[in-house]
Amino acid sequence: MKKLVFAVVALLLVGVAVVRVVGIVATTADAYLYGYPLVIMDQTHQEMVREMGLGTNSFSHSLSLPGPEDRKVVRPNNDTLYSLAWLDLSETPQVVTVPAMEDRYYVIPFYDAWTNVFASVGTRTTGNDAGDYALVGPNWQGDEPEGLPVIKAPTNMVWIIGRIQINGTSDIPSIAALQQGFIITPLPRWLQGERAASGTVDREDASDEERLSVLEIVDAMDARTFFTALNHLMRDQAPAAVDEPLLGEIARLDIGPGLMFDPGVLTEFAMNEALTIVRNKLRAAMSEDRAGLSGWSIARDSIGVYGTDYLTRAFVALIGLGALTPEEAIYPLAEVDREGQGLAGSYRYRLHFEADQIPPADAFWSLTMYDELGFLVANPIDRYLLGDRDNMVYNPDGSLDIYLQHRNPGETAANWLPTPAGKFAVTLRLYLPGEAALNGNWNPPGIEKIGPAEGS
Template identity: 35%
Template sequence: MSQRLISLTLAIGIGLTTAADAQTASPEDARAIAKDAYIYGFPMVESYKTLYSQAVDQGGPNFKAPFNSIGNTANVFTPKDTAIITPNSDTPYSFVWMDLRTEPIVLTLPEIEPERYYSVQLIDLFTQNFAYLGKRTTGSGGGNFLIAGPTWTGETPEGITKVVHCETEFAYALYRTQLFGPDDLDNVKRVQSGYQVRPLSAFLSQDAPSPAPSIDWPKPDLAAMTTTPALFRYMSFLLDFAPTDPSEVDTLARFAKIGVGAGLPFDESKLSPEMSKALQDGIADGQKEFADFKTAKIDTKQVHSNEFFGTRAFLKNNYLYRYAGAKLGIFGNSGEEAIYPAYFVDSTGAPLNAATNRYLLRFEKGQLPPANAFWSVTMYDGKTQLLVDNPLNRYLINSPMLASLKPDADGGLTLFIQNQSPGADKESNWLPAPAGPFYVVMRIYMPKPEVISGAWKEPPMTKAD
């Protein structure tokens, strides 16, 4: 029997028919529990927005492919792409949402030229990066990789290069294929055409197992689902497909005291006014904890983005870190794959705002980001967390563009970060910013040891004035 059926049976058996029935915590305790449940569940619910838009909402603008099928994008992200916040625009994406309930899925990768970076990031419903395929981990030679859900215990079939286990019943495979420049797009399409996705039965030319029960996917309420107690309804739904890890038994039991958990019929509309306020206050407490953490630790570079993404073992159930990753750039890579130095404030600690300031980002001679693959610097709107529309249609500056950039007289490199053009003689090095708040994310793919160790430091963002 699935975890969903077990949970529903238990809930019905003890008479739980509404969120209020499931709640045993006092409003005071509920507020503290809601704070922790919000931080725990936000990444799952934020991820669900992408799952729904890419794999469920077939008439929507961001739909990519049905479950267990691949959707390729033959271009890079632009401001018109809104499904993922803080998107990467220097590697065209491919997307697979995998339903692992009845059988594993086999991902086939082609052999590609060694100089081209490509990767398949495997992400569970908690937004943990449980494994990687591609240049860094499995090489450029391709292969057949079996992705198994939590209940699969079969032997490794013939022809399978590697078996990878996922702890949740749905998983996300996010492919990145390096684009060297606009004239390289056909080559990226060729690589993408070699990506194959098949259920194990199809890979083995066998009969498919009986299909899993159909799912009534709740439509995302974008106005409420991550900022109000509605979050707990989506979170409970997703936990139906995420068997409880032994390390989290007590955590999930605590969440159940406010009616949140697999099989629990959470309905925010049935909450008493007192409980509704307690849960909303708990969410506000969680948001404040993150805001304080960001100001004290992230903005001051005491904690870095590479600490927010990884396996469960790497994250050690640090739910605030997992929340930070989802809040600042969901589906970010683990540190071994890529590191993301981010700029939210200038060298004086003031928030970045191009309505009133112009900025410089200068790399000293020989101090460009050390990468075994490549690096990029990308601009984001501080309000929408999306790419910034601009007259150059330039959303980033990256290492493949170095030949077109103008070096400083001493061999260094200065980037001009501002809203208006710095002048024709400097426009090659201009990264356009919105006329308002913004932030910049540096991406270093396959970072060299000096990046991972912290020996190399990203330069500060300084005011041009």
């Protein structure tokens, strides 16, 4: 009888241990999804400082469009040139000055350390006139300067990824002149009438030294490294008030602002297993079935402003850090045709828009070609995208056909977007999308396979 009792007790203890481990794994997964964007943001900052020499509280401008040789940023666009800045608001507010843009689309979004767009300046929100805007940190206690709009940031770290519409390489000199009007000045100096320098240019002229990408660096972190870094970052970049319920849960694992993370050997093993599981799930989400939208994946909800949608926030940090809000832009992505088959250069395709289904965008739209890794595709005509600013030929009824294939189609070459010989994907960008695109009444048509590649 005693042996039976001991056996039952042993089984119960094992059961309790299993339940505890399962609970640790689940909580660890929640904590990782929660903290992943903050760690990615910090690591991105470190790498940009190291590789590009970016300073703090000053702009760095791009003066060239990316090409196939640029392999640092996944799914780069040739629609806009970038102006980047990292702000540190812990000591003093900073005044961001923007120039007049006339009729050119632009946006200066402000991202907090958790990757949320908490405010933006630009065509949609403030118009195209010149202006000055004071960015203040969460703990700032000063008096608001008269006549100067004040934007309060949720965290002391702020990332600016400014975008200015560009209409081809010949437009670069015009953009360069506009970029010189972007200025960041400490508030006390601005109040005295001073203005800082406009910043550096040609940020692409960074070292070509082979380095791990930000994603690779974060993926290589074990639980101890990751959560120690997260605790340190949360001390300086305050979590939002809506995060308090989750913070209470993960605090049981010594994860939280300023806590000392020390899980112990057995718990650390379980946590490392949890990190592997959640990383695999994040990447699996990238290839989930998209047949419901004729092969397109379209994110319209919770992008840019995430609230407690920690999964979406982590996923966006993985595939497109610095995404704009849907009101500013949407990015339908297709890796399969309308039949759900993977896109490949061994076939020819057509994307047909009926006259009343041309992408509804108040600024502009474009379709960009990428290889299977998300980089631009080298081709004989150096064409990486097609859109409403290109001289495409519309059909007599107003409809539009875009041809996706590896070889030049001849008579329809004006509407040809070259593909690689292997697998590929396309992104359709709509800047200032119309209401139909935002509410789902408009979706892109499926990509139609029209035959094998010539010569195959």
